[in-house]
Amino acid sequence: MAQKEEAAAAAAAASQNGEDLEDLDDPEKLKELIELPPFEIVTGERLPVNFFKFQFRNVEYSSGRNKTFLCYVVEAQGKGGQVQASRGYLEDEHAAAHAEEAFFNTILPACDPAVRYNVTWYVSSSPCAACADRIVRTLGKTKNLRLLILVGRLFMWEEPDVQAALRRLKEAGCRLRIMKPQDFEYVWQNFVEQEEGESKAFEPWEDIQENFLYYEEKLADILK
Ligand SMILES: [Zn+2]
Numbered sequence: 001m002a003q004k005e006e007a008a009a010a011a012a013a014a015s016q017n018g019e020d021l022e023d024l025d026d027p028e029k030l031k032e033l034i035e036l037p038p039f040e041i042v043t044g045e046r047l048p049v050n051f052f053k054f055q056f057r058n059v060e061y062s063s064g065r066n067k068t069f070l071c072y073v074v075e076a077q078g079k080g081g082q083v084q085a086s087r088g089y090l091e092d093e094h095a096a097a098h099a100e101e102a103f104f105n106t107i108l109p110a111c112d113p114a115v116r117y118n119v120t121w122y123v124s125s126s127p128c129a130a131c132a133d134r135i136v137r138t139l140g141k142t143k144n145l146r147l148l149i150l151v152g153r154l155f156m157w158e159e160p161d162v163q164a165a166l167r168r169l170k171e172a173g174c175r176l177r178i179m180k181p182q183d184f185e186y187v188w189q190n191f192v193e194q195e196e197g198e199s200k201a202f203e204p205w206e207d208i209q210e211n212f213l214y215y216e217e218k219l220a221d222i223l224k
Contacts (some may be wrong), residue, residue, distance in 0.1 A: 004178035046193040047071070047089055055124045057186060058152045058211040068092050068124055071191040074108060075118040089191055099123070100131035104138055108145075117145045123188045124178065125155040132165035136172040148175045150183050154215050154222075163222045170223050178215040180209050 047069065055069045071089040078084075088107070092099045103121070112119055126149075127135065139145060149169075156162045169176055179187075181204050186203040 004087045004104070008176045017046075019188040023091060024093065032188065039223065045088065047191050048193055051091075052188065055150045056117065056179075057205060058179065058208060058215065060153075060211060060214060066209065068099040070103060070124075071187055072103060072107060072129055073120045076112075077116045077118070080113055087190065100127050104134065110211070111145055113141050113144060117142075119147045120192070121147070121149045121150060122183065123151050125153040126151040126157070126162075127169075127178070129159075129161050129165035132162075134170050135174060136168050139172045139174060146173070146175075150177045150179045151215075152179050152184070152216055153211075154178075156217055157222060166219075166222055176219065177211055178219055180212055184208065 011029040051069065055067060069089060069091045072089070073085060073087045075083050075085045088101050090099045090107070093104065096102075097105060100121075108117070108119070135147065135149075139147060145209070157166075166176065177183075184204065194200065
């Protein structure tokens with residue numbers, strides 16, 4: 001993060017904590033504020049390359065892919081207009097809950113009514129019916145939260161109860177999209193471990209565009 005952005009983020013953190021902004025002149029204090037983000041975050045950690053390549057691949061039949069990986073970007077805009085962004089990833093194996101539920105339990109357990117939240121998820125597959133309902137409930141009681149979910153694959157999309165849950169998500173204002181090749185590239189660049197000092201170019205798999213179109217058509221049918 002650029003120095004200026006760090007200072008702005010720290011200022012926002014400071015004002016949220018009711019601390020004196022004058023302290024920002026003190027480099028030590030500034031450093032401390034930068035290290036104390038307003039949310040509990042698992043950032044800094046990136047997905048291992050192999051996890052990304054296997055779990056996010058948008059295959060039509062996702063056998064063996066029974067985990068959910070969720071990469072998130074949370075943008076919180078305070079009254080003063082400052083935007084604080086945080087990012088990280090969750091996977092349900094270590095979260096003891098589905099990744100979607102874990103997000104609301106650990107990453108964004110409470111929303112400050114004075115702050116506007118723009119949340120984007122990049123998830124390996126779409127939510128199950130229970131998670132979709134959890135999202136619907138959260139959006140229903142948190143009007144200052146906007147959620148965009150980009151999914152690599154549709155999970156059990158042939159099941160009527162899953163389809164109904166996806167429609168409830170849409171009705172609740174959640175934007176749901178299938179990840180395009182450039183979205184996978186975005187995840188690769190921002191959430192996947194890179195070799196020391198050099199980032200490797202994203203290598204799209206052979207059927208990435210075809211599979212995207214396949215799922216996009218299914219989703220359009222479900223949501224229409
Ligand atoms: Zn779930």
